[in-house]
Amino acid sequence: xxxxxxxxxxxxxxxxxxxxxxxxxxxxxxxxxxxxxxxxxxxxxxxxxxxxxxxxxxxxxxxxxxxxxxxxxxxxxxxxxxxxxxxxxxxxxxxxxxxxxxxxxxxxxxxxx
Amino acid sequence: xxxxxxxxxxxxxxxxxxxxxxxxxxxxxxxxxxxxxxxxxxxxxxxxxxxxxxxxxxxxxxxxxxxxxxxxxxxxxxxxxxxxxxxxxxxxxxxxxxxxxxxxxxxxxxx
Numbered sequence: 656x657x658x659x660x661x662x663x664x665x666x667x668x669x670x671x672x673x674x675x676x677x678x679x680x681x682x683x684x685x686x687x688x689x690x691x692x693x694x695x696x697x698x699x700x701x702x703x704x705x706x707x708x709x710x711x712x713x714x715x716x717x718x719x720x721x722x723x724x725x726x727x728x729x730x731x732x733x734x735x736x737x738x739x740x741x742x743x744x745x746x747x748x749x750x751x752x753x754x755x756x757x758x759x760x761x762x763x764x765x766x767x768x
Numbered sequence: 769x770x771x772x773x774x775x776x777x778x779x780x781x782x783x784x785x786x787x788x789x790x791x792x793x794x795x796x797x798x799x800x801x802x803x804x805x806x807x808x809x810x811x812x813x814x815x816x817x818x819x820x821x822x823x824x825x826x827x828x829x830x831x832x833x834x835x836x837x838x839x840x841x842x843x844x845x846x847x848x849x850x851x852x853x854x855x856x857x858x859x860x861x862x863x864x865x866x867x868x869x870x871x872x873x874x875x876x877x878x879x
Contacts, residue, residue, distance in 0.1 A: 698871050699870050756813070756868060758811035
């Protein structure tokens, strides 16, 4: 699976958009970009994933560049409860089971009041 | 849906003792995963089951670790004998045909 690079930490003001970048320059054509987050003392939580097109759900938006070498997770209106470590993961989605999820160190997003 | 249920939430034991961690996956999910998280190594995949069968156990650190899934609604991770370096948070996750759903983990401390 392709390796990802994320900034170790970011700050965001409450109510503002949080834009979390991820670099995956070695991504292959059949690899998906997944985002998970981990709030303190909890298990990781799925946020969103995509292959080529931009994706949006009730939690966030995922913007993938045309060359697919980088992506940005957008939390449109960050709240204090969004403070967490955000993981960007690239993996082949084999048979609908993304079992080879390799978690890096992620980005610690701190939302400030 | 209650989500993935792990027990106990916290376990403190002495070196050399046997430790058993338990997991109940989400009903209907056919894949189950055990992860371990430490500050030094982050989240590591230990073993993965599909339809109750172990598929990939390459992440299991050594023979002291074993995992079973006797049926679709229950799995155990056993450490025998336990050592201080096994201290970590152990997560169980399950999946149907999409994303992984994690439990809230078991924090294991081996003294």
